[in-house]
Amino acid sequence: MVKICCIGAGYVGGPTMAVIALKCPSIEVAVVDISKSRIAAWNSDQLPIYEPGLDGVVNQCRGKNLFFSTDVEKHVSEADIVFVSVNTPTKTQGLGAGKAADLTYWESAARMIADVSKSDKIVVEKSTVPVKTAEAIEKILTHNSKGIKFQILSNPEFLAEGTAIQDLFKPDRVLIGGRETPEGQKAIQALKDVYSQWVPEERILTTNLWSAELSKLAANAFLAQRISSVNAMSALCEATGANVQQVSYSVGTDSRIGPKFLNASVGFGGSCFQKDILNLVYICECNGLPEVAEYWKQVIKINDYQKSRFVNRVVSSMFNTVSNKKIAILGFAFKKDTGDTRETPAIDVCQGLLGDKANLSIYDPQVTEDQIQRDLSMNKFDWDHPIHLQPTSPTTVKKVSVVWDAYEATKDAHGLCILTEWDEFKTLDYQKIFDNMQKPAFVFDGRNVVDADKLREIGFIVYSIGKPLDPWLKDMPAVA
Template identity: 45%
Template structure:
């Protein structure tokens, strides 16, 4: 039992706690898994629809009339899920006050400054409007001025409606909707260690919510949780507030690091799970109305609450399965001379398979895939389904094998010893365009390389601040491995210094900066287009007299991308933004930037074109025989070999092999 004095734990992404009492074995339930239906408010509830299908609209009893509009949302957890999700909800709903709470004062301070604790492309643009408010302005309503469209569109000012605070109790007590978005890692000790989900932080937060939430509030699971966690939440609410009614919903996130803002602004689906009751349907309708301000209602899908919880685990598990599958084929390609990219292209052309998640490499990382696969393994084990558990555990085994095989190849090519040699690791985050390092393959690779006794392990990452990488390596690998303590690991602020005098370079993250790409003339292309994969056309003419926030955001990005001089890209082309909150004189992030010469995650420079590393320059300052190990498939192998490199890549053909 959680005592009444329980306080909200620090919502750290790497927290590891012992106890977990969340039920992970489905027991008998009157709930059923109805057919998925989109949100649509055009029909009404009938006894037949109540029993046979689950169109949310047909079970809301006219939600608009009976359910009070959502005016206040509290998101508990200011991490990689809570921060961006709350920011986009506030951005798209100026009439809703959104409070993000976290006990970690350092994290909240950074959210309220020009140094947000996480980097996501596009997040800074959202924060500048929702957190800081915006001035009244006018924009041309058409790409070119014409007689028919000579009057500019007037854009009203808007007040701040996104707030970050440590005042947990107050914000929860004022909220119509409470989103729980805390970390739920894999247990490291006790029953189920290594596969079960550690629910200690989630349970503690649920207890705090139960004590402070106002009667009738909607409690939403945003964290990834085991199936039937909603029952745990309901029981906790009943324990602390007997007789008080709350509705518990499941609303899992389907965000990918590096594209989280895009995934939120243009979601392919919003999944909402609720109890099969009139009040459950009304609660689901209230939450759906928040998303419906910018997401087409056909993409808002509802299920029962347990189906929603399980769907998140299965979605990530199946994506992880594809990565492990193609990596198993990469090993076959290395042994036979086949090329894994050609194999993936051939099988990906089959519409039943598709091309996504068929990029061979050193395997998946991040906080979701491994954890969710293991949660599914534990669920199968508790249901006495050993064959199912073994099947999904093999996905993790193959992922670890892919990583180990890569490191063993490095050691083998360097004559089975790293003694006296310098090895450079390019990429520390688990994937590109993010500073998220949770379960990063690079960290495991650094651990293994360190055991081989190299002279130096140099690390560089374009999105991670060196001081923070150093601190993380100290915590998760050990202080003795750092160069300042006599160890081999050194973190660098630029790629060229990291590669200087190196015996081998390992690419462990697929940043565009590390790619070697040839243009049609066969020359190295060193320029990376601004947001190459998210380049937007001019959104004008606008659909309505006053453009939406999404249209204004698209116009701002378009105008930045169209600037002729990259060095003079305007920070505020619409002349709409308020000043960024000023930092205090003792701001530790400003001090780190001053000491390292690296300005954080480049939020203020996000729209400025970046350059790829000049591999010819790296070649000139490396030691022979110039080994490069491409763990992410970002190099043109033939082009690298023409420079003089000896290249090894996962499952890809090279003349050096």
């Protein structure tokens, strides 16, 4: 029986391995992690991450051919294929701080693999890593190998949170990069044999190592660039009276451009887009390509601009001050159908409003009070380290309350901001909300989820990102 071990039981390691176990009953899959609480949660009814459909997959395989364990060394030493899906955060100190990937966790995993291995292994990069990481890993493994042979493969993951299970069941493609030697090709074939249990042959792409590593950074950069492009247009739409949804639709019907990923928003979030683009920028700089680095940096600059533009709009509309005004925040996760708050635009928007002395009342159906308080008090990039290494008791932000209901959040509020596109925000009783708010009552829709015309009929002053402005808002320009 082929044995797979995955180091890192996070958003990628957990769902990916659960699907491999489900689709390949003849393979034994162990997912290991240094975080005891995470593994305990994977072994309980309350999984550590919220992902539609994940419970069902885990329940079908756990205890049969899918195991979660903190016994990292035992499972690595027994495995034929070792996936590494650990954190690759942005460096916060030293050379390349604020841009380069911090490979501390990767390196310690590689050293441990070399230490405990007693048989030949295929080591698979599942984490997103800088180009040429495989070469560094190869060096660590071969210098410490005691004669054992390792083949390194790059097999980046393209799943998106909230749709992880369907993305894994029906991926657009699976990408496997390996050495162009007979041993490298044999390793590629071994991994192909795993995926081909459920992924059509033509969707399994094979390349050299560096193309696979770079393709992952490139794919995320292209996706994020689309959002920054449409968000840049949203600012121009507001200035000219165009409607960004109509513009996106018109642009996206060109088959060369395509309709997906053109929704204007308060900004993109998530653990990877910013981190991976910064990483790409750093690689370009290291390779003497400052113009290319500058090009990709703009994607992040526009994203930051979009978030601060939103905050300025809120403040300027409300007579240029939100000091001691209650502002309701609906949605804190970085997108709907996940409880993940890593790099969520809500953090920057909330911090911007707190900077103007607002009182915030926050509601998100999947994010806990503890998580929100941690996010609002944590230093940039600290969130991307294993949970047990993060600050344990961050200070509570006093002007923030977290409630479990949208009606409670909006009661007596002067304004409400929609920051995540949760479906339930479309069908709230906005008449009831209006009746219980201070007047004039404002809605700032950062995701274009509400029917602005209906809300205006009720009496709200409505701002919808990228849409023609209410006369009220036109008279109050948001100048920083």
